[in-house]
Amino acid sequence: xEDGSVRLEKVVMRFGDFTAIDTTTLEIGxxxxxxxxxxxxxxxxxxxxxxxGFLVPSEGRVLIGGEPMGGVSVNRRPTAMIxxxxxxxxxxxxxxxxxxxxxxxxxxxxxxxxxSERLLALVALEGSGPKRISELSGGxxxxxxxxxxxxxxxRVLLLDEPLSALDLKLRQHMRAELKAIxxxxxxxxxxxxxxxxxxxxxxxxxxxxxxxxxxxxxxxVTLYRSPATGFVAxxxxxxxxxETTLIERQGERVRLxxxxxxxxxxxxxxxxxxxxxxxxxxxxxxxxxxPVDEGESGPTLAxxxxxxxxxxxWVVLEARLEASGELLxxxxxxxxxxxxxxxxxxxxxxxxxxxxxxxxxxxxxxxPRVDEATGEVVEAGDV
Amino acid sequence: xxxxxAARFGGxxxxxxxxxxxxxxxxxxxxxxxxxxxxxxxPNLLPAQRGGPEDGWTLTNYTTxxxxxxxxxxxxxxxxxxxxxxxxxxxxSYPLAWYLAKVATPRQAALCILLLIIPFWxxxxxxxxxxxxxxxxxxxxxxxxxxxxxxxxxxxxxxxDAGVMVGMVYAYILFMVFPVYNAIExxxxxxxxxxxxxxxxxxxxxxxxxxxxxxxxxxxxCIMTFMLAxxxxxxxxxxxxxxxxxxxxxxxxxFFEGGNWNQGAAYAFLLLVLCIGFMSLxxxxxxxxxxxxxx
Amino acid sequence: xxxxxxxxxxxxxxxxxxxxxVMAAATFNxxxxxxxxxxxxxxxxxxxxxxxxxxxxxxxxxxxxxxIGVLCLAVPIGIATALFLNTVQSRAKPFLYALILSPLxxxxxxxxxxxxxxxxxxxxxxxxxxxxxxxxxxxxAYVMLMVTARLQRFDRTMERAALDLGASxxxxxxxxxxxxxxxxxxxxxxxxxxxxxxxxxxxxxxxxYDTTLTVYIASKVRTGLTPAxxxxxxxxxxxxxxxxxxxxxxxxxxxxxxxxx
Numbered sequence: 001x002e003d004g005s006v007r008l009e010k011v012v013m014r015f016g017d018f019t020a021i022d023t024t025t026l027e028i029g030x031x032x033x034x035x036x037x038x039x040x041x042x043x044x045x046x047x048x049x050x051x052x053g054f055l056v057p058s059e060g061r062v063l064i065g066g067e068p069m070g071g072v073s074v075n076r077r078p079t080a081m082i083x084x085x086x087x088x089x090x091x092x093x094x095x096x097x098x099x100x101x102x103x104x105x106x107x108x109x110x111x112x113x114x115x116s117e118r119l120l121a122l123v124a125l126e127g128s129g130p131k132r133i134s135e136l137s138g139g140x141x142x143x144x145x146x147x148x149x150x151x152x153x154x155r156v157l158l159l160d161e162p163l164s165a166l167d168l169k170l171r172q173h174m175r176a177e178l179k180a181i182x183x184x185x186x187x188x189x190x191x192x193x194x195x196x197x198x199x200x201x202x203x204x205x206x207x208x209x210x211x212x213x214x215x216x217x218x219x220x221v222t223l224y225r226s227p228a229t230g231f232v233a234x235x236x237x238x239x240x241x242x243e244t245t246l247i248e249r250q251g252e253r254v255r256l257x258x259x260x261x262x263x264x265x266x267x268x269x270x271x272x273x274x275x276x277x278x279x280x281x282x283x284x285x286x287x288x289x290x291p292v293d294e295g296e297s298g299p300t301l302a303x304x305x306x307x308x309x310x311x312x313x314w315v316v317l318e319a320r321l322e323a324s325g326e327l328l329x330x331x332x333x334x335x336x337x338x339x340x341x342x343x344x345x346x347x348x349x350x351x352x353x354x355x356x357x358x359x360x361x362x363x364x365x366x367x368p369r370v371d372e373a374t375g376e377v378v379e380a381g382d383v
Numbered sequence: 384x385x386x387x388x389a390a391r392f393g394g395x396x397x398x399x400x401x402x403x404x405x406x407x408x409x410x411x412x413x414x415x416x417x418x419x420x421x422x423x424x425x426p427n428l429l430p431a432q433r434g435g436p437e438d439g440w441t442l443t444n445y446t447t448x449x450x451x452x453x454x455x456x457x458x459x460x461x462x463x464x465x466x467x468x469x470x471x472x473x474x475x476s477y478p479l480a481w482y483l484a485k486v487a488t489p490r491q492a493a494l495c496i497l498l499l500i501i502p503f504w505x506x507x508x509x510x511x512x513x514x515x516x517x518x519x520x521x522x523x524x525x526x527x528x529x530x531x532x533x534x535x536x537x538x539x540x541x542x543x544d545a546g547v548m549v550g551m552v553y554a555y556i557l558f559m560v561f562p563v564y565n566a567i568e569x570x571x572x573x574x575x576x577x578x579x580x581x582x583x584x585x586x587x588x589x590x591x592x593x594x595x596x597x598x599x600x601x602x603x604x605c606i607m608t609f610m611l612a613x614x615x616x617x618x619x620x621x622x623x624x625x626x627x628x629x630x631x632x633x634x635x636x637x638f639f640e641g642g643n644w645n646q647g648a649a650y651a652f653l654l655l656v657l658c659i660g661f662m663s664l665x666x667x668x669x670x671x672x673x674x675x676x677x678x
Numbered sequence: 679x680x681x682x683x684x685x686x687x688x689x690x691x692x693x694x695x696x697x698x699x700v701m702a703a704a705t706f707n708x709x710x711x712x713x714x715x716x717x718x719x720x721x722x723x724x725x726x727x728x729x730x731x732x733x734x735x736x737x738x739x740x741x742x743x744x745x746i747g748v749l750c751l752a753v754p755i756g757i758a759t760a761l762f763l764n765t766v767q768s769r770a771k772p773f774l775y776a777l778i779l780s781p782l783x784x785x786x787x788x789x790x791x792x793x794x795x796x797x798x799x800x801x802x803x804x805x806x807x808x809x810x811x812x813x814x815x816x817x818x819a820y821v822m823l824m825v826t827a828r829l830q831r832f833d834r835t836m837e838r839a840a841l842d843l844g845a846s847x848x849x850x851x852x853x854x855x856x857x858x859x860x861x862x863x864x865x866x867x868x869x870x871x872x873x874x875x876x877x878x879x880x881x882x883x884x885x886x887y888d889t890t891l892t893v894y895i896a897s898k899v900r901t902g903l904t905p906a907x908x909x910x911x912x913x914x915x916x917x918x919x920x921x922x923x924x925x926x927x928x929x930x931x932x933x934x935x936x937x938x939x
Contacts, residue, residue: 075845516704659783
């Protein structure tokens with residue numbers, strides 16, 4: 001297998017006065033399924049375009065398989081891209097689309113046809129070769145796009161939100177399929193998405209991006225369990241954010257002063273520079289909160305129910321914290337919510353507890369918030 | 384500009400594109416026009432006299448127009464007649480454009496457009512010639528009118544400006560119908576319905592809703608029609624008489640009968656100025672830009 | 679109101695077609711002068727007379743040569759200009775755009791005159807060569823408009839995809855962009871050919887002694903007018919109508935195919 005590693009060395013991308021990508025260094029291993037996750041405009045497509053060669057970085061360099069790509073044009077890079085709109089050639093047949101990359105490389109007709117037949121089999125489209133693109137369904141077009149990109153035997157496959165045009169069912173199916181193809185071919189996949197579900201289910205590692213910067217690079221579990229910044233905590237999954245002050249730190253465990261909320265507790269990263277007296281943000285996921293009885297040991301939060309949303313497998317509660325008036329989101333699994341049948345009504349007073357190991361404490365950065373009205377993540381600098 | 388082209392198409396192709404564009408804009412469009420202006424500013428000299436003491440820039444060729452009563456009259460006649468042709472064409476075309484865009488079913492509209500295009504593909508000379516037959520002194524129009532008892536004696540349609548006008552409206556109608564049709568078609572049907580709903584009559588709906596929306600199309604149609612009418616040679620030559628000459632005919636005569644190209648160039652430039660002037664006026668009145676023409 | 683409009687439309691099309699029918703009918707009238715009144719009996723002799731007219735054949739040949747020449751010049755220029763306008767961003771663009779459109783807004787006689795004057799300075803007189811140049815000057819702008827209309831709907835990620843798959847820029851142009859533009863280019867070529875074939879105003883000044891068909895017809899109308907001119911007109915009308923219908927049918931079929939995509 002050829003070396004399909006990608007290395008970004010201090011790359012910067014500026015368009016006029018606007019800095020799309022701030023100094024970024026990153027190593028993506030050969031054969032890795034790597035995702036860039038972030039809201040639109042965060043710079044993830046710019047990064048992809050620098051790897052594919054459509055953009056030349058203003059500073060720094062890109063290496064693929066250890067070779068610097070400076071001066072190597074798009075059509076000579078060992079990468080292939082799957083575009084958001086797929087960009088299949090509508091005037092050509094499926095065969096012609098898949099064989100295009102080989103044809104322009106001067107591969108003879110027979111070898112081309114063999115390659116395209118093999119790829120059609122890989123994407124489960126045997127026999128569709130002579131069809132026109134317009135005769136294919138959305139999912140089939142997707143597969144043709146994958147086959148076309150694989151035909152040129154890239155060392156790195158770049159995927160620019162390729163599933164965004166598909167409906168939910170098909171999208172979930174294609175996730176599994178993409179992952180399977182990646183395993184089978186062993187090619188490095190670099191995937192771009194604003195859909196965290198896609199990033200978490202398929203990737204070996206994910207880089208969360210915001211405003212031209214990489215916020216955190218980690219495997220999906222770490223990303224979810226231990227977000228490194230407030231942005232990641234708010235963007236990946238859901239989180240309740242409470243403002244506190246640190247009282248005491250013992251290794252990873254901290255005791256916090258939640259002002260009106262009383263004493264709270266949580267976990268910090270071992271490397272965290274938080275000290276006694278520092279302002280800190282406590283993040284508790286809705287699914288980590290559970291109803292407890294009054295007087296129970298450990299940190300508790302008293303709130304009044306405002307709304308109850310039944311969502312099938314779970315129930316989402318919106319509760320107003322008595323002490324601070326902030327809104328708390330709680331997600332109860334089937335098991336627990338069943339105990340409260342009929343009593344989960346607006347106006348009811350409840351006390352919620354959590355395991356401090358599940359609650360992440362990060363330095364207070366005035367950081368991102370989830371806009372209550374729209375449910376979107378609002379960045380600190382955005383307001 | 385080369386950089387942007389080369390980035391997209393590669394060096395050789397970018398060079399070819401700029402080369403073709405350059406040949407066209409410089410050798411075929413700009414230089415000939417400049418040469419014509421230069422010509423118009425020089426006296427008509429024998430080859431031996433060129434570069435001699437008499438060779439130099441002068442406005443004589445332009446003052447000729449104002450010194451010559453007949454030429455001046457023809458110049459202004461051409462101007463007014465072309466304006467009249469433009470207005471007539473607009474009047475005739477507008478209802479049809481409206482019908483095509485908003486009243487006809489898609490099938491009807493498609494058929495009508497095909498029918499409209501067919502005469503347009505037949506050359507101007509033949510279209511004009513067919514009117515020559517109809518309007519002839521002993522032609523079918525006079526016969527029909529006499530048969531109906533509307534006239535006692537045949538009329539000489541071909542001796543005045545009327546024949547020329549009829550022929551021009553006929554020849555240039557498509558250049559008006561299509562831009563106006565395109566403009567009206569882009570109007571949202573609901574706007575018309577809303578106006579009707581609010582009690583606006585047909586005239587008011589058109590004056591307040593449709594015509595303002597169709598302005599770019601009307602402007603384009605008027606500019607094209609005026610330019611074609613003022614610059615027409617075939618129609619006045621075929622349907623006019625010596626008494627109803629057009630300015631283009633005077634220009635032609637300077638070139639091929641008077642043998643004074645310099646004088647002809649000056650007149651040609653005046654005709655061009657006339658067209659540019661009309662175009663600027665229309666663009667100003669209708670508040671449209673050059674970008675609206677490509678539609 | 680609606681009825682009034684419908685009647686108007688019928689009258690309009692009668693106005694559009696009656697003259698052509700009258701001209702066609704006059705071809706078959708056994709009269710020395712082209713007319714339909716009075717009808718002196720039906721004859722086909724004017725077709726024979728037309729066929730025997732060697733100057734007409736020469737003019738027809740000249741027109742065909744000119745039209746092909748115009749095609750070869752105006753179509754590449756029009757395509758290049760459309761690509762230029764679609765690609766280049768520059769502050770000079772509005773000015774260039776005005777210059778590019780100017781031949782459409784200049785009377786044909788003036789294009790003929792300026793071409794004639796310019797090339798005489800270089801020692802080239804009126805003839806087929808100048809006719810081609812003069813006509814191509816404004817026909818190129820029509821080609822540009824037609825190609826631009828299609829180019830504006832082109833999805834440029836196709837280009838990126840082709841490059842990404844390893845195509846050179848030339849291969850991208852040849853295999854992706856040009857096939858996409860083909861329908862517009864073919865239409866433009868047909869229009870360019872017809873525009874050239876029927877051009878009179880520009881040709882009038884630059885043909886020299888190489889009379890084209892329209893110039894020949896015009897001279898016939900003014901001098902030796904016989905119904906043979908009608909015969910020629912009728913044939914031209916039939917050919918153009920056939921071409922127009924074929925072109926429309928083909929265009930519609932393509933439209934249907936595009937819509938079904």
